[in-house]
Amino acid sequence: MDLDAHGGNKRVFQRLGVGPSTTDTKQKVCFHWRAGKCNRFPCPFLHRELPLPPQTTGPANGTTTKRFANSSWGRVGNNSRPVRKMEKVCTYWVGGKCGYGEKCKFLHSWFLGEGFSLLTQLEGHQKVVSGIALPSGSDKLYSGSQDETVRVWDCASGQCMGVVNLGGEVGCMINEGPWIFVGLPNIVKAWNTQTNADLSLSGPVGQVYAIAVGNDLLLAGTQDGSILAWKFNAATNGFDPAASLKSHNLAVVSLVVGANRLYSGSMDNSIRVWSLETLQCIQTLTEHTSVVMSLLCWDQFLLSCSLDKTIKVWVATESGNLEVTFTHNEEHVCYFLQIWFSCVMHTGFCILIMIKSKSKVDFWSCP
Known part of the structure; x- marks a missing residue:
């Protein structure tokens, strides 16, 4: 290590812009101050950033140089960065x-x-928000929480218009057309925002963690590892029990529908692929080593994220089976995947949204 005469690291001092003869500790920036935690008074270190290195204004031989004046928070002279x-x-x-x-x-x-x-923060829930829904043609946003309530928000003002007490934790929430589906312990609530129909679909055992809609079926993943299916009945404007899909060993926590297939992720670390025509399991994917938190169908690909800190991209082979074509390793756990499509001037693009924690959201854009 390159040490100076006083035993210090010369490279560190040079990197801070301090000459070799300078030993004053006040030429160092307080890292506690940078983190907003310094409580020393007086502090022997700087509570400001060091000035930029000298800028050459003359010939390359350095005969004319000009140093920036000391300034705080990155401000240099009359200019600012x-x-x-x-x-x-x-x-x-x-x-x-x-x-x-x-x-x-x-x-x-x-x-x-x-x-x-950030437009505004919708405050009111006392526990984790586990689902949101924006029904088609509605000017109301619905949010469900583990505080056992659903709140209704006005999209124009951001004000809470009402609170529905459900008596159980909301495990998930989705909307399909005018319908809102809410997963609760041992039940699925179905509300029609246009007709004000209020239905309770029984059958689940334990918490309902995931809901999906496909092929005129309403599907719910439950705590006991089963997936319940209801068929929409247009004559009664209700839902009739259709099937119970059993293959997972532990709770089903994620569901997605794509290309006439149902994909389910579970706490047993696996993904099951189901035919929506026969309601039979046609493939089991076991490459993840922890809970499969979220699934997403994107074009011809299936994306999955897991508590094993990986996001896997699956593609169908000539035989029709899915295989991993790419694995992205994350520093943090990814809890949820969502895709958002938009069209500007007839040019389509999409954004992949990855939620890693309550304070970390990643956006990936694809042309």
């Missing part, structure tokens, strides 16, 4: 206590990047 944000949400901002404002080194947003901005 944007503060480089760390990929971490400011905990003080979350608590409404950060005093640095736009100068804070940490994110004052749930998103990192351009194109998205």
Whole structure:
């Protein structure tokens, strides 16, 4: 290691912009201050960023140079540069206590990047929000939570318009047309926002963790490892029991429908592929080593994310069976996958949304 005469790391001092003869500790930036946690007064280290290195304004031989004046928070002279944000949400901002404002080194947003901005926060639930739904043609947003309630929000004002107490934790929530389906312990609630129909579909054993719709079937993944299916009855505007699919050993926590197939992810670390015509399991995928949290059909691919910190991309072979074609390793666990499509000036594009934690959301765009 390259040490100076006082036993310090010369490379570190040079990297901080301090000459070899400088030993003043005040030429170092306090890393506790950078993290917003310094409580020393007085602090022997700097509570500001160091100035930029000298800028050459004359010939290449260095005969004329100009140093930037000392300034705080990255400001140089009369010009300013944007503060480089760390990929971490400011905990003080979350608590409404950060005093640095736009100068804070940490994110004052749930998103990192351009194109998205926070409109408002819908506050009211006391526990984890486990599902949201925006029915077709509705100006109301519905959110379900483990606090055993569903809240109705006005999309224009962001105000809560009502609270429905359900008496059980909401495990999942989806909408299909005017219908809203809510998974509860031992039951699935079905609401029609146009006719105000309120149905209770019995049959599940334990918490309902996942719901999907396909081939005129309503499908629910349950805590006992089974998948219950109901057939929509247009004459009665209701749902008749159709089948119970049993193959998983543990709870079914994710469902998705694509290409006349049903894909189910489970706490038994497997993915089952079902035919929606015969309601039979036609393939079992076992490449994940932990719970399969979310599934997504994207074009000809199946995407899966798991608590094993991987996202796998599956593609069908000539035989029709799915095989892993790509595995993406994540630093953090990915809990949920969602795809959002849009069309601008007749040019389609899509965004893959990956939710890693309550403060980490990734957006991948594909042309």
